[in-house]
Amino acid sequence: MHAPYDTHTGPGKGAFPAQSDIEALVRAEHGDPFAVLGPHPDGQGGRSVRAYLPNALRVQLVGWENDQVQADLAQHSVPGLFVGPLPGPDRYRLKIHWASGEQVTADPYSFGELLGETDLYLFAEGNHRKLSSTLGAQLLTVDGVAGVRFSVWAPNARRVSVVGDFNGWDGRRHPMRRRIPSGVWEIFIPGLQAGEPYKFELLGQHGILPLKADPMALATELPPSTASKVAPPLDYPWNDHDWLEQRNQPSLDKPVSIYELHAGSWQVELDEAGEVARQYNWHELADRLIPYIQKLGFTHIELMPIMEYPFGGSWGYQPLSQFAPTARYGSARDFAEFVDRCHQAGIGVILDWVPAHFPTDAHGLARFDGTALYEYDNPLEGFHQDWNTLIYNLGRNEVHGFMIASALHWLKHFHVDGLRVDAVASMLYRDYSRKAGEWVPNQYGGRENIEAIDFLRHLNDVVAHETPGVLVIAEESTAWPGVSQPTEQGGLGFAYKWNMGWMHDTLDYMQNDPIHRKHHHGEMSFGLIYAYSEHFILPISHDEVVHGKKALIDKMPGDRWQKFANLRAYLTFMWAHPGKKLLFMGCEIGQFREWNHDHQIDWYLTQYTEHLGVQTLVADLNKIYRQEPALHQQDCVPQGFQWVIGDDAANSVYAWLRWSKDGDPLLVVANFTPEVRYAYRIGVPLGGQWAELFNSDAGIYAGSNVGNGGAVEADEIVSHGQPHSLSLTLPPLAVLVLKPRV
Template identity: 75%
Template sequence: MNAHKEQGKVGAFPPKADIEALIRADHRDPFSVLGPHADGAGGQYIRAYLPTALSVQVLDKDTQQERGSLEQGEVPGLFVGQFPDQRPYLLKVQWAGGEQISEDPYSFGELLGEMDLYLFAEGNHRDLSSALGAQCVNVDGVPGVRFSVWAPNARRVSVVGDFNIWDGRRHPMRLRHPSGVWEIFVPRLQPGETYKYEVLSHDGVLPLKADPVALRTELPPSTASKVAQPLSHAWGDEAWMQARGEHHGLNKPLSIYELHAGSWQCEINEEGEVRNYNWHELADRLVPYVQQLGFTHIELMPIMEHPFGGSWGYQPLSQFAPSARYGSPDDFAAFIDRCHQGGIGVILDWVPAHFPTDTHGLARFDGTALYEYDNPLEGFHQDWDTLIYNLGRTEVHGFMLASALHWLKHFHVDGLRVDAVASMLYRDYSRKAGEWIPNRYGGRENLEAIDFLRHLNDVVALEAPGALVIAEESTAWPGVSQPTQQGGLGFAYKWNMGWMHDTLHYIQNDPIHRTHHHNELSFGLIYAYSERFILPISHDEVVHGKHSLIDKMPGDRWQKFANLRAYLTFMWAHPGKKLLFMGCEFGQWREWNHDSELDWYLLKQSDHLGVQKLVGDLNRLYREAPALHDQDCVPQGFQWLIGDDAANSVFAWLRWSKAGEPLLVVANFTPVPREGYRVGVPFAERWEEVLNSDAEIYAGSNYGNGGAVATEPVHSHGQPLSLSLNLPPLAVLILRPVQ
């Protein structure tokens, strides 16, 4: 029986209101009209709304024999028919550009499980990146892509892409009450397809929206999401992952090389055009370099997809997708694997504080303030022209929690450095009186963000054991790195911004004035054990007119390099884990520019090469000498010997290992060599120099102590013995006892 013979029966065509809603593309429940529906007599109606289609035939799913045609009535694009029995079918659609045979998207039932929807609404779906977004799945044995997106206040959501000529009438989605998630399965769709969501709000159709849970994106400046195939990388880092928790112990060395993936090294042609290396090319160059320099970890500035390169990734829009600038998600997984197999950990900068206002992004995603606070006094960052996540909303809380776990679990990332924590903690952050809204108790603390950060750290400890979560937090908020059970925020470490500010201010002074700033180098020891600290010399210190690290140093060229070597040695000998931004390790003169690579040609000059050699030796000493790391976070690991010699700008201290093995550190921050300077020591017949930042191999003046100094039975600095040392100018000595 041909379908067209039956189309006069009641029910073959839907009610006029439904037809008009389909035409207007504002039907709230297209599945109630389209697809197969029982006719009450054992047969079924089949309806398809396919604007611009020329004709539609129905095929038997098993035999692919034609069962009949769907006929087009007065409404262009609306095809209907009635069939005597109910069985699986295919639609054969004739388009002006060719023929398409596939299952009917509206023949599939509900897709997401109730538990997925419940956990999402609760804000505790730990694997959201495998649930929402575009998932390559099989439904009833049919391969295709399941799309699902949260837009609770939308009137209609459609998925659009090249596969439906970006026509929002073709694939309107099903709303799953009460979660606010819309879903549809598009059969036979392949990985690599570009797509967005067309959202009809109560005020009209919005600009097309990228998928908030996209796993892959187009290359900027294009903004569409792409259907990603499931990660297929064959990991070879089992040994690293099993031992990761041991690597990250508080008593272990943690020395981090911070870099921007696009501008560490890149390819520049004769016309000056820049091509970013992909993840494989970057690994070929970066892994041996980091191994040579002895860093334990790298930290990547945000690699989550972001529309504006000039934001350096700190305004990301795709919290689950690695940037297409450097390759595919599998390429990124291979990069991390290469690092792990090379003994290098990988930390990612991650931004849960705010997001950009781009119309294709999260901003007013369904026509309402969905991911952000509605009130700009809560939801808009004036400094950064960005929107603030409303982490008090369970779905947003869970969205960001799932983003963190996505990188840690699916990509084997070893840690997240959480950007701009201070802006999350305070409702009045960078706001004047009257420009902010107090919390429910009338205070300035952002209680929702505090709850989120604590939950994040607790969940990471459970779901990704051994992974680090590090706070960039610039205020005196108490307990940032204290366990949540003790009322803290639960971070593994906090960046020591106070130390960074004070010591850089000190070192930029001409040595003749340093006597008046002596306490700036020693003040950090007063609070050094109030948190578990990382000492950061990050990208923020070498941009926006702040000068490069070496260009902050006073004096002539020789003094600048001597100051830089002394400062780096002081940093490595100071309690706290280490972080150094790329380019600082060889004394790049110019400020960092994200559009070009580092000035590697400088390494042809001995003074630049000397700084690089020093950083490598500092890292090796830091890793090999327990005194420099195994009591980093407890006061027993540090003992002042000389902290008050402001007149000579000299400092001396002991670093102690748990086994009672000390290292002596003596710093002279003036350009005056000091002969016979006495420093007390606790024991040993002689002390040998293990590092002198003024050594000839570092392009220094090579003034020192001939490799070792014998102790003398002279009490000094509360110690029974002492050394008479030659202190090189603008330099730091590190010595160890030899029995």
């Protein structure tokens, strides 16, 4: 064994770093550690190795292929700084003696630059679409050595280190290499494996920052813990080829019926006292949710955000890890299996996705490198007063590209079928929810957020190119024109837009006592004035059943029977109205309690006839919606809808025709009073018998079972501009759907 080299007579003078470098290492302020550590010329024609390993007792060089000691490194007068000659070839390993034991590892500072120039160029340009397999923590083999490549964007940091259990969370141990001019820092740490928790320690211009989670993390610790975790490759064996093939076809003429849910409160495991014992994981959720969705006939589920988020009360709408599924329900592979099982069962999966804002948590993106990196610096641009969150500066190339890559990550890696983009209105307008003097105009003096608009258009163009058939849906509540029009026509390029106006108007109408509804008749029909200006989804979402707004059934007026009748009529009106459908969990069983993310749906209610009746009604609505082309084929074009009666305010009656592409009609008749209307004449385009296809007052739904005996013969009496007419009995607080028998 070699004796330790004396620091004065062993290594040459050039083997030691300059005193200023040593002091910077000790203070953890060195901005270029690779210029100091690792193998370097020793000033005497040879090479020496430098290692800074605070708290190490002894360091030796051993062979690349075996553990034979080649040299002892001498410890400098500065504890932890070891220097010694490099005998033989350049390849070596370090044998480090700690108080807790020995460690043999390749030297992180013996590896050259890791990220390719093309990766760095595309990242800086905002066009790197595979960031999730490039930045962050990537399991790699470099020069035959297995380990993890860490990389993070922090252009204004003076020093960045990766810290974790593997180095005692000591920022002096693994300071990273800065790649100029991109501002990306990188290091390869040999021997690390999947599951390692880590964060980044950054030295800003004014001192050490709070430890930061990895913006590109693919996995995280379970909240309230906040560290990122090294993730294994997502090597899931997909079985959804057939589903993806059929998904590539245009969807505007297809039925889209979405069940929105919060994964942690749809159904949970209860203890003996009926309290929440734990949330189900993705496997258990799939076992229970998939049969339920199949039973009810929804075409898609929409999950409230599952990107890792620190505060459960945000329901996921304040995420901090845009690439990591929350650890609350299992691993990324578990989530992939969940999506795969949904696809094999014929169910699409849509994720809520939040590119508008992010929370201010110290371990997150806020002032990430000591500056406003991901957000606007000016709080009049960068701070949401309503939500106490920060606004992404999407005009910055790297931030723009970061969010595009996030979208593609979910769509490509997890085969997700759509993204519902949250809070689009807040992105479009710089004065959103701000008073005069509280916002910054764009470069033209206007209120439009030009960089966010460019981002949304680019997002939709990229998604259409990379993952054709995927739905990108805007939650957008203003009159912004062309949200769902193609970008080449000046639109934003979304597949669909939530019709918030329809939702507000119709719920306002339904909350009126029926005796007053005649004064609000236009609220139910107003949506048809603009129904074809966009491709619409009719949303009854979680936002309508929280924060004192009451559960959907509890918005309905009247006694218990009338509440249920109103709910059944409203849901039938919705399913028969042009536009795709979205219903939040719990509404389908008439749950009276507002949604609470800490509790599951009140499933016990389905033992009661009225609640079970609503659930059965929703299943039957989805069935006829999917089976009858007239109810879905021409949702987005005026040819699919024709008013028959839109002006009978006195009786609160509406009637309209829905048409398929082949010219086959359905008649929809709504009576929003508790009065039975006998011999109510309605014009129809065809003679013969019309079958009563659906009746929301049917006994099977716990209705009063008033109806038309299953079918009505058309009279050759001209009415409402139609050559024939039906004399109908209109059930109380109910909607009928009739179909001509050919």
